[in-house]
Amino acid sequence: MRNEKKTVQNFYDSYGWEKNAAGDFNDTSDFVDTRPVMEAYSHRFAQRMEKIIPPSGDIFMDAGCGPQVYDAYRKFSKNYRHRLCADIAFAPLPLAKEALGNHAICAQIDVTQIPFADEAVDCILCAHVLYHVPADEQAKAIRELYRILKPGGRLIIIYSWPRSFMDRLGIHLNPRVILPKIPGMRWLWRTFFRKRVLGTDEAGDSGEQVNSSPMHPPLYFNPHPYSWFKHTFQDDPFTLQFRCCQAVGLPFSNAFVPNHWTGKLLLRFIAFLEDCFPRTMARLGTYPFIIIDK
Numbered sequence: 135m136r137n138e139k140k141t142v143q144n145f146y147d148s149y150g151w152e153k154n155a156a157g158d159f160n161d162t163s164d165f166v167d168t169r170p171v172m173e174a175y176s177h178r179f180a181q182r183m184e185k186i187i188p189p190s191g192d193i194f195m196d197a198g199c200g201p202q203v204y205d206a207y208r209k210f211s212k213n214y215r216h217r218l219c220a221d222i223a224f225a226p227l228p229l230a231k232e233a234l235g236n237h238a239i240c241a242q243i244d245v246t247q248i249p250f251a252d253e254a255v256d257c258i259l260c261a262h263v264l265y266h267v268p269a270d271e272q273a274k275a276i277r278e279l280y281r282i283l284k285p286g287g288r289l290i291i292i293y294s295w296p297r298s299f300m301d302r303l304g305i306h307l308n309p310r311v312i313l314p315k316i317p318g319m320r321w322l323w324r325t326f327f328r329k330r331v332l333g334t335d336e337a338g339d340s341g342e343q344v345n346s347s348p349m350h351p352p353l354y355f356n357p358h359p360y361s362w363f364k365h366t367f368q369d370d371p372f373t374l375q376f377r378c379c380q381a382v383g384l385p386f387s388n389a390f391v392p393n394h395w396t397g398k399l400l401l402r403f404i405a406f407l408e409d410c411f412p413r414t415m416a417r418l419g420t421y422p423f424i425i426i427d428k
């Protein structure tokens with residue numbers, strides 16, 4: 135196995151799908167903004183997802199399934215006979231089985247080399263996986279997933295752009311960094327954006343969580359830009375549709391979304407833009423859906 139894949143496998147087997155002292159998976163607490171202010175926004179994502187999944191079928195494949203962290207994710211396959219949970223790491227598979235019971239069929243599989251016949255599954259979800267596949271094998275993975283899809287089936291990929299427009303806003307215009315430097319603006323910073331540290335009294339009321347850079351094993355991450363998708367699949371027998379999944383990623387939420395009503399209001403406005411302009415927001419935001427129909 136290639137080193138990049140070994141790195142990913144090792145990350146998820148030895149760390150990512152272990153739980154921390156708070157009872158959360160390390161992967162979730164390191165890479166997901168789990169503050170209460172994000173709840174309604176995440177719920178809207180799940181609703182959007184339900185709309186694009188074909189309503190029913192025989193086999194729903196969850197490629198790079200993880201341990202089925204979210205209840206909302208589990209419901210995506212409720213009208214399918216089985217959920218085929220496939221992952222390159224072993225650790226998440228017993229957890230997925232525990233979460234889904236007899237509905238789940240689990241297999242340790244690399245998405246770049248799938249040991250299934252052509253046209254075997256009805257729908258495939260590949261969420262937050264492809265950018266952990268070696269950069270020069272991501273096209274192969276997409277073609278493999280397409281190969282095993284039945285005619286009439288749908289492949290749904292959740293991807294992450296490298297430094298999306300909204301991520302860059304969060305990094306370069308972070309009010310937590312900028313406001314204290316502008317004379318007269320400290321009050322605005324103090325009121326809305328001052329970083330609170332978990333475990334202090336100050337954090338008690340707000341529940342604000344600051345995602346730090348924890349010490350963890352290395353994880354391979356290499357997303358391609360939109361232009362790569364446009365060029366790479368020009369001669370393939372399918373077209374890729376880009377729709378907004380979640381425009382807000384960690385850099386943006388850490389910078390601009392305070393854990394109170396102003397944060398909720400801002401997220402509601404962004405979700406409104408995502409619904410009204412799904413293609414534009416797919417390009418500007420952090421996480422697009424890439425949808426391929428067969």
Ligand SMILES: C[S@@+](CC[C@H](N)C(=O)[O-])C[C@H]1O[C@@H](n2cnc3c(N)ncnc32)[C@H](O)[C@@H]1O
Nearest residue numbers: 146198199200221222223244245261262263266
């Ligand atoms: C960020 S987690 C996402 C888990 C789940 N899909 C979700 O959205 O909650 C990435 C998962 O993809 C798996 N993965 C990474 N590369 C893979 C590959 N080449 N084949 C199969 N699974 C892979 C990892 O082991 C890990 O469990």
